[in-house]
Amino acid sequence: MGVAVEVSGLSKSFGSQNIWSDVTLTLPPGEISVLLGPSGTGKSVFLKSLVGLLKPEKGSIVINDVDLVTTSEHKLYEIRKLFGVLFQDGALFGSMNLFDNIAFPLREHTKKTESEVRSIVLEKMEMVGLQGAEGKLPGEISGGMRKRAGLARALVLDPEIILFDEPDSGLDPVRVAYLNQLIVDLNAQIDATFLIVTHDIGTARTVPDNLGLLFRRNLVMFGPREQLLTSQEPVVRQFLNGRREGPIGMSEEKDVAQVEAEMAALEARGGDSHNGVGPKGASGGDAVPPQLTPTEGLPERKAERRRQERVARMLHEFDEGTQEAIRASLPEDLLTRADSGAFEPTRGAGGRHWAPEPDASPSGSTATAVLPRQGGEG
Amino acid sequence: MTATDEPKAPGLLDGKFSPTRPLAVSGNLFAFALDVVRALPKRPFQLREFIQQTWFVASVTILPTALVAIPFGAIIALQLGSLTRQLGAQSFTGSASVLAVLREASPIVTALLIAGAGGSAICADLGARKIRDEIDAMEVLGISPIQRLVVPRVLASMLVAVLLNGLVSVVGVAGGYFFNVVLQGGTPGAYLASFSALAQVEDFWSGELKALIFGLIAGVVASYKGLNAGGGPKGVGDAVNQSVVITFLLLFAVNFVITALYFQLVPPKGQ
Numbered sequence: 283m284g285v286a287v288e289v290s291g292l293s294k295s296f297g298s299q300n301i302w303s304d305v306t307l308t309l310p311p312g313e314i315s316v317l318l319g320p321s322g323t324g325k326s327v328f329l330k331s332l333v334g335l336l337k338p339e340k341g342s343i344v345i346n347d348v349d350l351v352t353t354s355e356h357k358l359y360e361i362r363k364l365f366g367v368l369f370q371d372g373a374l375f376g377s378m379n380l381f382d383n384i385a386f387p388l389r390e391h392t393k394k395t396e397s398e399v400r401s402i403v404l405e406k407m408e409m410v411g412l413q414g415a416e417g418k419l420p421g422e423i424s425g426g427m428r429k430r431a432g433l434a435r436a437l438v439l440d441p442e443i444i445l446f447d448e449p450d451s452g453l454d455p456v457r458v459a460y461l462n463q464l465i466v467d468l469n470a471q472i473d474a475t476f477l478i479v480t481h482d483i484g485t486a487r488t489v490p491d492n493l494g495l496l497f498r499r500n501l502v503m504f505g506p507r508e509q510l511l512t513s514q515e516p517v518v519r520q521f522l523n524g525r526r527e528g529p530i531g532m533s534e535e536k537d538v539a540q541v542e543a544e545m546a547a548l549e550a551r552g553g554d555s556h557n558g559v560g561p562k563g564a565s566g567g568d569a570v571p572p573q574l575t576p577t578e579g580l581p582e583r584k585a586e587r588r589r590q591e592r593v594a595r596m597l598h599e600f601d602e603g604t605q606e607a608i609r610a611s612l613p614e615d616l617l618t619r620a621d622s623g624a625f626e627p628t629r630g631a632g633g634r635h636w637a638p639e640p641d642a643s644p645s646g647s648t649a650t651a652v653l654p655r656q657g658g659e660g
Numbered sequence: 661m662t663a664t665d666e667p668k669a670p671g672l673l674d675g676k677f678s679p680t681r682p683l684a685v686s687g688n689l690f691a692f693a694l695d696v697v698r699a700l701p702k703r704p705f706q707l708r709e710f711i712q713q714t715w716f717v718a719s720v721t722i723l724p725t726a727l728v729a730i731p732f733g734a735i736i737a738l739q740l741g742s743l744t745r746q747l748g749a750q751s752f753t754g755s756a757s758v759l760a761v762l763r764e765a766s767p768i769v770t771a772l773l774i775a776g777a778g779g780s781a782i783c784a785d786l787g788a789r790k791i792r793d794e795i796d797a798m799e800v801l802g803i804s805p806i807q808r809l810v811v812p813r814v815l816a817s818m819l820v821a822v823l824l825n826g827l828v829s830v831v832g833v834a835g836g837y838f839f840n841v842v843l844q845g846g847t848p849g850a851y852l853a854s855f856s857a858l859a860q861v862e863d864f865w866s867g868e869l870k871a872l873i874f875g876l877i878a879g880v881v882a883s884y885k886g887l888n889a890g891g892g893p894k895g896v897g898d899a900v901n902q903s904v905v906i907t908f909l910l911l912f913a914v915n916f917v918i919t920a921l922y923f924q925l926v927p928p929k930g931q
Contacts, residue, residue, distance in 0.1 A: 330796070333799075333800050335796055335799060335800070359802050359803075359804065360802070362799070362800055362801070362802040363802045365800055367797070367800045369793045369796065370793070371792065371793065373792060373793035373794050373796065373797035374794075374797075375789075375794055375797075375798075376788075376789070376792065376794070386801070387801045387802075387803075390801070390802075390803050390808075391801075391802060391803075432797075435797075439801075
């Protein structure tokens with residue numbers, strides 16, 4: 283099972299420019315999470331902070347009881363072996379062919395013989411569908427192949443946490459669909475914790491267990507996918523529907539009066555459901571589409587049952603629309619247990635809804651994966 | 661959240677004109693050099709990378725160095741040839757020419773080529789990797805770029821600098837001989853016989869020591885600038901440019917210091 287990543291109160295600035303502040307979220311072990319956000323809200327900076335390439339000024343990132351923000355350089359290199367990261371362009375080493383690129387981590391970190399390295403590399407290359415391309419140089423192949431090769435390299439050390447920086451950028455919709463299926467299949471096979479940073483709404487609607495949205499230097503919301511997909515928060519609605527009307531402007535922010543006028547005009551036209559299809563997989567309405575499942579023949583995702591239990595535990599914390607959507611996704615036995623109150627409320631457990639905490643005191647803070655909306659309670 | 665935590669708009673100057681900025685930059689360079697020294701003894705030593713880099717740096721520097729060394733030796737021979745004739749000290753032409761080549765010309769030529777050809781190639785290579793996220797990817801894979809990439813490059817540029825210095829000495833002296841004897845009508849026997857009249861072996865060693873230090877500085881500065889390149893392809897170009905300029909400035913300053921020390925420490929011949 284993958285490991286959890288607990289981020290709390292994280293803030294990052296470059297010079298006097300604040301990128302985001304007070305980001306708190308928990309990536310539950312083995313689940314797939316997607317982080318959305320308009321361009322320039324520091325999503326890539328967040329990913330780089332997670333692997334310790336950038337040092338945030340405040341807050342903590344706890345993995346296996348080690349705080350990445352304050353730990354030593356030496357420890358950091360150890361922790362990083364838990365990570366696999368897929369960079370935007372694959373970040374392959376330009377001077378090596380694909381085989382050597384993918385074999386690189388194995389040759390550096392393990393004492394495996396060349397024949398063992400060869401069998402592992404070929405297995406991972408087959409996993410991402412790159413058989414026969416071993417001898418190619420990164421400059422000779424397409425962007426999609428580079429991404430898949432980058433993914434194979436990220437997988438080769440059997441990581442516990444895999445981070446994807448915009449896996450869909452520069453790919454056509456069919457390849458994105460294949461890549462999304464590959465991500466779900468991988469999750470079923472290796473049960474690692476996944477975090478995907480993307481702009482693609484289609485991916486965000488169908489792939490993840492959890493969704494988050496960064497906007498205006500804050501994490502607007504992070505929680506189970508149903509929570510964001512059914513949310514009435516204007517920023518979330520605007521982003522998921524891919525429309526111009528709403529608080530997100532071309533250059534960061536808009537003034538309030540203009541937003542109100544736009545929203546009124548939108549309502550007059552019949553709201554989102556009459557808004558047609560938006561770019562990048564965005565579409566009108568707020569339906570929660572079914573999640574992608576692993577290809578037939580692969581094992582079931584172990585995270586699925588874990589997540590269902592976790593979500594059933596926190597069911598009481600959501601508003602009605604979200605609860606309804608979640609209920610539709612839960613199996614009978616968990617629903618009856620949730621309704622009969624067999625699940626203790628897990629308040630104060632620091633958002634760790636995936637494991638019952640025996641000593642969780644109900645008087646603790648109402649720490650959940652839900653963040654306060656901007657401008658007080660919405 | 662207190663008032664000071666409020667997100668601030670980007671400042672106009674953002675510390676660009678801060679009086680301590682040059683200090684901070686030199687401090688960073690020095691800290692980087694210390695990191696490189698600390699990573700030196702770490703196992704496993706990257707032998708393959710070291711050999712590849714040595715070959716690479718040598719291949720970009722050998723030919724230009726030899727081509728620069730010939731006219732350099734010739735200039736010295738021409739200058740000395742007419743000067744010694746005016747002074748009536750023709751018998752010392754060979755000696756003075758060797759002295760000039762060994763002590764100053766060859767370390768300077770080595771410095772120019774190591775910084776201009778070797779250092780710029782190293783800086784461009786690392787800078788291109790940096791902006792393509794390769795360096796980040798390497799760190800994420802748990803591999804220190806300083807140990808994996810910088811240490812072999814710095815060692816390679818040191819080794820090549822030492823070897824180049826030897827090459828320049830030989831080519832420079834040979835060039836001087838050719839110009840003095842063939843073109844200026846000097847006596848071959850006198851030229852060769854006076855070789856050891858003023859020059860001594862320590863001159864050669866001091867030249868080699870200079871070259872070693874020049875190689876170190878060129879390697880460290882080029883790697884530092886390359887690894888800190890940013891802002892896309894233009895950033896790499898800027899980094900290469902700065903790396904060459906900074907290396908030149910440092911090398912000439914260090915050359916002066918070492919020469920001054922040398923005259924204090926090693927007595928000239930005949931005293």
